[in-house]
Each structure stands twice: as C-alpha cells, then as structure tokens.
Amino acid sequence: MTATLQVQIKLRLAADVRLAHADHAHTGFALDLAFETRAGINILFGPSGSGKTTTLRAIAGLATPDDGRIAHGSRVLFDSAARINLSIQARRIGFVFQDSALFPHLTAAQNVAYGLRQPEQRARHERVRELLALFNVEHAAARYPRELSGGEQQRVALARALAAQPDILLLDEPLSAVDAPTRTRLLDEIDTAQRADGIPFLYVTHNHAEAVRLGAHLILLHEGRVVQTGRPLDVFNSPQGALAVRAVGTENLFTGRVIEQRMTDGVTIVEVQGVQLEAAYHALPVGSLITVGVRAEDIIVARERLTQTSARNVLAGHVRAIMRLPEQTELLVNCGVEIKVSVTAGTINALDLREGAEVFLLIKARAVHVVS
Amino acid sequence: MTATLQVQIKLRLAADVRLAHADHAHTGFALDLAFETRAGINILFGPSGSGKTTTLRAIAGLATPDDGRIAHGSRVLFDSAARINLSIQARRIGFVFQDSALFPHLTAAQNVAYGLRQPEQRARHERVRELLALFNVEHAAARYPRELSGGEQQRVALARALAAQPDILLLDEPLSAVDAPTRTRLLDEIDTAQRADGIPFLYVTHNHAEAVRLGAHLILLHEGRVVQTGRPLDVFNSPQGALAVRAVGTENLFTGRVIEQRMTDGVTIVEVQGVQLEAAYHALPVGSLITVGVRAEDIIVARERLTQTSARNVLAGHVRAIMRLPEQTELLVNCGVEIKVSVTAGTINALDLREGAEVFLLIKARAVHVVS
Amino acid sequence: MIWSALKVSLLVVAVATVLTTALGLALAFLLARRDFRGRELLDAVLTMPLVLPPTVTGYYLIVLLGRRGLLGAPLYAWTGWTLTFTWQAAVVAATVVALPLMLKASRAAIESVEPKYELASYTLGKSEWATFWRVTLPLARRGVLAGIVLSAARALGEFGATLMIAGNIPGKTQTLPLAIFEAVVSGDDRRAQTLALLLTLVSVTAVYLTNRLSRAPRAHAA
Amino acid sequence: MIWSALKVSLLVVAVATVLTTALGLALAFLLARRDFRGRELLDAVLTMPLVLPPTVTGYYLIVLLGRRGLLGAPLYAWTGWTLTFTWQAAVVAATVVALPLMLKASRAAIESVEPKYELASYTLGKSEWATFWRVTLPLARRGVLAGIVLSAARALGEFGATLMIAGNIPGKTQTLPLAIFEAVVSGDDRRAQTLALLLTLVSVTAVYLTNRLSRAPRAHAA
C-alpha cells in the first residue's frame, strides 16, 4: 500500500530587506504546520499567499525547514532533531512547478525525455510521445518552452514530472492556465495516473471543483497554518471556524453507493444513508462508491408532496434549524441525511417554516452532480 | 469616448525546428483574425493554445504580423500595406503578462514604481502604496518577485501595468493564480479601474464567470481564428457552430431591469422582456440594468402550477424544442423569453413532454444569480 | 619611486577602466542587440588586441597615434601635442588591450538577458535607453562586472603596449609592471619582489572587494 | 618558418584551450555554486596571472616547474625530463595566463543561471554532475563560450610567459606572437606584416566562426 507522507515543519521566510524599504513592516512569512497524507490524491487548499508553494518546496527539499520532520512511510526525508536532511534527488519527489520551470534550452519533447529513467532509445521515444499525447500537447513536441502557450507549458511540465516516476508527486496548481473543457479531460488523466502508480499526490489548487473531483483528502491552509483536514466533502460541508468557512462555499456533499442504473431514463440511483437519490446518468458499475454534490441554492422546498414535476428527487424531512445570515437564510433539513438548503428570507414567511416543520425537498436529478 | 481598437492581422509562428525533430509534423501556428473592441472590457476567450497570447503580443507590438492592420481610433499602430509599425513605446499599450514578467532585480514596490509617469517622489510613493493596496499586496511591497507567491506576482503585475497609465490595457489571464474569494474582489477593482480610465481593456480568460462578470464584449477564438463575437451573454447563450458550442456550457443569461427590491423577503425583482424573475437580493437601485444567469440544470419542470413551494419563480410556457443528446436532454421552453432546461431522458416520458406542451418552470430565487 | 609607480598605475587603471567600461558597454550593446552587416566581423576584429603580442599592439598604436602617425600627425599639427610618452598614452594602451575582455564578457551577459523583461519595460513606456540602464544592465550585471574586473586587471598588468607608446619614464609613465620589469632587468631583485608584492596586493584586494560587494547583500537570480 | 610558427601556435592553442576550459569550468563551478571559506580570495588569487607582467609569471613558472624548480626538480629526478623549452611549456604558460579569463567569464555566467532550473533537474532525479552538464552549462553557454573564446585568443597571443619558460626555438616553441615580435623589433616590417596578417586571419576566422556557430540556428534566451 501507499506509504503516507508525514509532514511537521516550521519555516520562516525572511525577505531580503534593504534599508530603503525598512518602512514596510511586513516582510516575513512563517509556516508552522503538521499533516499526513492519505492514499490517493491529497489536496492542499488555501488562499493566495497561504503557504502552499512553500510547503511543497519544504517537502521536496528545495527549502529547508528551521525545525520539524518529514517522513514518507518509514523513510525519513528530513528530521531537524536527528540532523537528517536527504538531498532532493534522494527524496525521489516529483514537482510540477507553479511556473512550469521547463528547461528553456530543450524542446517540449526533450523536456519530457529529460526525466525518463529507461535507457533504451526507442522506449524513451515511445514514452515521450505517449506522455505528450496523454496531455494533448503532441503538436507542440518540437517547440521550445517560449514557443508554447501558457496552458501547453503546464501540460508539458506535468508530462515531464510523470516521466521521472517519482515516489511522491507534488503538483502546484498544474492546470491554472488550462481552459475548463481541457481541464476536465486532464483531471481524468491525473486521476488515472495516480491510480496506476499508487503513489501519493499532493495537489495544490484553489479551485473547488478540482479539489472535490480529485481529492481523497484535503488539507486546508491559512496563513501558514493548517486550519482543517479531512475528506474534501467533509471540509467543505462543515468548515470549522471562520477561516475555514471562508474557503468552502455552500455545497452539500454525500458519499453513497450506486444501487441502480436506469439507462433509458438517463439516471443513476444512489443510496446515501438509506435515502435514495436520482442523479444524472454516470457510467459507474452498480455497487460502486460514489460522491455526489448538491448546491444549497439548487434545492426547492415545498410544504406539499408533488408528483407531477421534473424533480426526480422529492425527499420528506423536518426542518432542524433555520439560520438567518445577513444576506441569506439557510435551512438545515433532516431527511435521513442532513441537507443544507439556501432560501430567501421571504420563503420562511410564505411557507410558514419553523423548526420541526415537515417539508419536501425537490432536487432535480441533474442538480445531483457526481463529484467522484 | 473610448476609441475602439481595430485588429485585422495574419501572423505565422514557425517553431525553431531542428533536424532531430523533423519527424514531428505540426510545428507552426497561424493566426488569422479580425475584430473590433467595444467600450469597456473586451474578453478574449478561447481554449488553451487558441492564440490569445499571440493576439495580444501582436497588438502590443511584441510580435509583428505578416500582414494586416491595427488601429486605435484614428491612430494607426500597424499597417503592413502602409508600412506603418509603431514602436512598442509609441503604442502606449499596457500589458499584464501571463507569466507576470516582473523585473527580478526590483522589489514589488519598485516594480510598480517603475512604470509610474509622475516625477514627484512623494506622489510616486503614495501611488505605489495605493496600487499595492488596491490589489491586496501591500504586505509584499519589499519582497523580490522570487519571494512572492504565484498569486501575489500576478497582482503586482496588474498594479505595475496600471501605474503606467496606458491608452489600452491588455490583460493575459491576470488572475489565474488567485483564489476565488480574492478574485471576486479583484474583478471589482479591475472593473472600477476600467471605468475610471475609460480606456479599452482586452482581457484574456478561460473562466466563464470572469468573462460574464467583466465583459462588455467577447471575442471567441479557436485555433487562431475568431469564431464568434458579441456580448458574453449572447455568445454563451447562442454559440454558433460546433467550435463555439464547445466553449460555452449550459447557462441561461438574461439582461433585464431591476423593478423592485423586497428587502424583507431578501429578493430583487428583475424584469426580463416582460417576464418577472425573483432573484436573490442584490443591492442595485431600482431601474438599474442587470444581467442574471440561470443554469439549465437548476430549473425544474412541472406540468401543474404549484404554489406552495420555495421556488419563487413559476413561469408558464410551451416546449419549443426537445434536443436529445447522448448524455443529456435539453428542452427549449418559451415563457416570453427562451429558456434552456436540462432534464433526464426519463423526465420526458414521465411528464409526457412533447413540442407545444404546456409546462411550468420552477426556479428558485437563489438560482437566479446576478452576473453583473 | 615605488609610490610614484603605484600612483601612475592607479591613475592609468582608473581612467582606462572608465573608458573601457563605457566603450565596452556601448559596443557590447551594439553587438548584442543590433543586427547589422559585419557584426561578427567587428566583434572578431575588436578581439585582435588580445591575440597580438602587446608590444606589437603598442607598435601599431604608435604608428597610428605617434607624432608621425595617421591620426597623431594631424593632432600634432593642430595642437602641437603628441600622445607618445604621456600618461594618457598609457591609458590608451591599457584601454585598447583591455577592451576585448570587457566587450566579450558583457556581450555574452547582455545576450543572456531574457528579452521578455526588456519588452515588459517597453510596454511600460520606457525608451530603449532607459530600459538598457534600468533593466538590461542590472540583469546582466554579473557578466558585466566580470568584464570590468577582467579589464581593470588587464589594464593594471598591461606592460608591452605601454612600454612601446608611453615609454618607461619613472614618475610619469612608469607603471608598476614597468617598474618591475626595470627592476628585474637591472638585477634589483629586492625591489622587483617588493613591487610584485605591491601589485599582487593591490589587485587581490581590488578583486576581492569587488567580488564581495557585487554579491552583497545577497545573490538574486536573474 | 612562418608555417612552423603557425603550426606550433595552433598546437599550443588547441591543447591550452582544452586545458583552460576544463580547469576553468571546474573552478568556476566551485566558485559559483559552493560556499567555502576563502572563496573570494581564491578567485582573487586566480586572477593574478592577468595582472602580473607575463614575464614575471613566466619567471615564477620556471621557479616552480624548471629543472631546479619546486615541482620541476623531482620531476627531473624521476623522469630525466624537464618542461622548460618544450612545446608543453608553452601550453602551460598559455593555460596559466588564459585561465583567469575562462574562470571569471564562466563563473559570472553560471551564477546568472536561475537556480530553479537546477532544482527542477534535481527533482527529476538527476545528480549535480548530470545537472551541471545538461542544464547549468547549456544555460550558461554564452558566458562560457565567451570565456573560451577569450582564453583561446589570449593563449594564441601569449607571449611573455611563453618566451620565458618555453624559449623561442624556431620550429619547436616559436609561436606566431614570438615570430611577430622578433620581426617587428628587428625591423623586418615585411615579415612582421605577413605574420600579423596571418595571426589576424587565424584569430578573426576562429572568433567569427565561434560567434556564428554559437548563435545558430537561433538565439534562445536563457
């Protein structure tokens, strides 16, 4: 099985302050965090400047923590107490840099070939083609980095990192310059690559969808500290504390099991803690574990049970709580599972909603989206 | 008033092919396009590698088209026929580069100061602070680019470009490395800056929300060619041709006017071509023009009129068309405005839907989101 | 007399280094950033003083600039002044032999600067001139500095060409290397050693300080 | 005799350039990428041959490597061979005087390479050695090449130190610069001109070709 990566580090970054700028007060940045990865893809999530890149650099050995310990399974990569500090190479950690860092003197193909471990020429050539094709940049194989578009550069960097077959792969916003449709395809490829290699991936992003789509585990950073960890779903559903709330939005996320596939109707039936949900058709075998999301804004509340609607899911439940926030009102409805529903203030009065009231939730199958 | 930027160029990029790579067939890229900007922010939209950056480079004078003409109002910047080719400086075009291109030997503050035109020391100092604050990077003023996070670099680059007070501003995915909450704030700032200066902005993005939020006019690129132009809403709502479809997704977008504010209910009433829509409350004066979006997935279809639901909008209409696509089915419903609704195949049978059938669309106020 | 040689040397090196730096930078920029016919040829020709024995360079200089020289004769006719045997001649000699070092090192450094930074500067409205000083040069500074150190060192050690055109006049054109030469030839080994030590000290100190200063407060990657 | 001088020169320059390049690169890497005590001092000391009059350098070389020299004596005792007056001596002289040029130019170039590329290479599992050859050097190539051209030119033109340790033996150690010097000083202007022309031709061609080759097929910014 995949060995976990354990990280526990303190690191101060001091800017190179010159006298001329002594008037600017904030010049340092301090990282102080501990976390462990889980098998699969681990998401490092957090706002700009929260220390995501710095964390990856410390793990890869590009920056040396002042204090702490980094281990991959039983292999200690860094330990300030034991004075262990493996070289970058010895760590066998791949790194997809935020700015690509492709070698400017090599073509895209040569960049990818650079990291390859197999010695045989034909096999190398083959593998390079394969990797470039995987990330849709075959057409740019002979181009130099400065002749590549921003998104192409990122994709070549991804291919290069995979080529070296690392033991751990760190990805620093690898798809930020890629358009949405392409990104969807590439996320699949990254996922597949992870499953194939079975090595831990640590994936930096500030994109919700990416985090939920890929992540088995999420580490939420804020100002150099871990504010929450857990399954991306859990973190986004129940952020703890003001800092965590800021990052997560209003998504309901459930894990369940595929219990039926109605191809003709174009729906997949998912059971979540005894509740059956119809989701838009998704090609997964019956019995598969699946995660689905419903945005709190997408749910309609009714006081009567409706049958003649296109909403395939009509869930009966009770209002558990009503939260009136400045600009929105949220209901917490218990239908077997707890569901957040976002309504307008007027709705509360119009439907005479109060705690304990019986309600029916209307959710379209298409609003139940499969996130993994 | 803002002078428009007229672009009509042909440009071939030939990669620096070495013999070793003669086996890779695709090495060139050809741009061949014509468009005109409108007042306000113009969006250059298109998949990765479609030529967005190349187009900006040609406009700014960093690349010379093989053929064509570029004019800003009556000022000709480039004209191959008339052998006019203004220098980069003479074009007075600001450029926020995709990779920031901050000067590595200058701090963030010095980078911003570099472009300033005012000579007076105190005023300069003041303006730098102001710009850094505007983009939330004051804390990093004394840091060198390599000491900045990816998102911070982008924000400093934005500040630097604005500092130089150009006549036209080109922005190449300036917020790709910035997290969503920060991005929202920054989009406001960019919008404000554009309104203040009144100069044309040409903004590259592959982010839908950004395009709709900022764009007065959108130019859709595909493989070096303009495939469609128009208001972002129009382009996204009715993409023409397969290429255009690929880029736009399934959003219904409407422009209307605020006709009432029900603060206590937390809703804003918007009239769109005679149809009243309740949207989640948005602080805009009554009478304002407003654009709202409803995703096709968020709409519930019913055959009976429902009253006791939390769906604030119940629109009566007729099915105009049913489109069965491999993985989804779309209804086009005429309720005074045309609305796309995404349903599962099963719904069609269950509700016995056919062309001309009378239906009621249920749309939650919160699902009617204000995009600008 | 030791001190006078040191004084002459320092004066000559100071002036020659300024000249070499200015000329070298201008030429390096021209060769690096302008495309014109015969560019590589000009570069090659400017390298010549490095290849010719300095005495021969000095000889050609005197043929060119001496009282009967191609340029020297009109100058003499005009001003009644001739370069030969003046400290200015030593400066000319040092400049000519040191120039290729400055030129080559800076040209390589300037060419290694990524054009994107210069382009960025242009889009910020800065002229080529301003951009050169504020962007290109700072980014090329290591190579340029290496060129300055190399050419200052070369100027300090210059001997053959100086002997030829500036003569070996104590207190006037006798630089440290010339003084060493004279001491060695006349068997004054003691003096020769003292002078050599002095020369070593001056140059090691200068190079050391330059290196330290150029790296403070910390190295920034370009 | 012109041809023999050319032959000797080419041989000496070829071998010296290879030596200078290898040594210079190794030292440049050490100075650029390793932090050790006395680093800048070592750099400064290695610059010395540039400052000292070549004859003085030559003299020190004899003291070190001559038949009774510090290293030369044991060598002579061991092999019965002595370096003095051989073409190898000319190589040593040329290498020593050319080394500072190679060293300084390459050091500056290596230090200008952004560390991120080397770090990227390490994360791809490549050793420091492999990274140096495949990343650092290609990215520093302009400066390194300038160093090689400078030192080859300097080796070709080397005169003083060579004269001292290698002598001036026609057909054996008489290089082109020695021959030119002889011709100029003995007033054989015809011969001097022919030789100077030859030297100019050789070096201009070499420099020109190097420049052209190093820029083909097209300039890539590092």
Add this chain to the structure above:
Amino acid sequence: RMHTTTDNTAPTARAEITISAAVSLKDAFTEIGQLYEARTGTHINFNFGASGLLQKQIEQAAPVDVFAGAGAKQMNELAAQGLLLADTRRDFARNALALIVPANSPAQLNTFEQLARANVRKIAIGNPKTVPAGQYAEQTLTHLNLWSELQPKLILAEDVRQVLDYVARGEVEAGIVYVSDVAVAHGKVISVATAHDEWHDPLLYPIAVIKDSRQPDAARQFVALVVSAEGQSVLARHGFLSPTR
C-alpha cells in the same frame, strides 16, 4: 608632479629632456643623470628599454632628446634614416662578452670552444635579431666556427636578464652575456671566459642627440657629461670598459 610634466613639448618653467637608454645602462645613467640634474637644473626623464624597442619609438617620432644604445646596429639604422644630429654621435662605453655558467655548475666549462661538448645541452644567448648582445654572440660563435654546430642547443632570449635567469636556475648549462651584466645575477652565475674583441664587431655603446630634440643644447650637455671623465668613471664603476682601448 605628474601633471606638471604632462606637456612634454611646450616650453615649461622647468626644462626637461628625455633620454632613451638601453636598460643595461640603467644604474650608471641614473647616477650620471643625478649629476646632470644637480648641475644644470634640467630635469631628465629616463626611458629605459630594449634598444630595438627604443629605436622603434624614435622612428615613430617619440619625443626623445638623447638615445644611448647597447650596440651599433640600432644607432646605425637611425643615422641612416637621418634621425640623429649627426655630429653628436659618440661611443661612450665598451663591453665584452662573457661566457657564464651556473654557480654550482658540474659542466667544467672554461672556454667557448667547450660549448660543443655533449654535456652542454643548452646555451642561452640574446636573440640576435632583437638583442644586441645576441648579435655579438652570434658573431663570436661564427668566428669560432661553432654557430651552425651549436644551433640545436641555442635558446634565444629577449633580454639579457632572461639569459641570466636561465643560467642562474640551471635551465641551461651556459649563456653568453655582457661582462657588465654578470654582477646583476648576484653571484648565481660565474663568468668563465671572455670573448676576444676581434671575435666580434667592436662592442661599443653609442650615444647621440635626436634631430627632433626641442632642447638640443641640454641634450648635448648630457652627451658631453657622459663622455667626460666624470661620466666615464661612473660607467667604469658599473663594469663598463672605456670606449677607447
């Protein structure tokens, strides 16, 4: 001081003359120069260098007033080009050629003829083309019928000091220099034989005033001092022979 003497052609408050002299004359001429300056108040700029190089400078109109060479060749050539004040040329000293060996030489060398012996593998002389001493050495060896035979052994140096260094450090088994040079090596070399005057052209040191001199009178005065008894005694003290046998 440097600046006050910059202008070397315009008449200045303090008169000065420039004297180019063979570097082997340095010590003797410096002493004579001091006498001269004390007596006349005219400042002397000495320019010591290899005779051949000094000749080149004068040919290119360097502002020189007096030239004193270490051999007749350079002076003859200058005269032929009409660059001297003809009547001012004098021979002021004479030298002789010495055969020198390292102080601790095992070679047991006593005569020029023995240079042909096998245990003498290398011999340093000045380059006949550029160094006067070398020219005389060539004449000597030619006279002794050794020139062609010794060819493979010869190391040609660019100045006398180089010959002395080679011999002193044992790089060569023998060398030929002026008698007056031997002292320069501070006992590290020994003179084992002296060449006869008839083996080579007269080894005379000529001096002359340059035609372009701006101070011909001051220059003549210096020449006069050199050939005077006073000058001659200084030269004698530095190992030079009287020009008249």
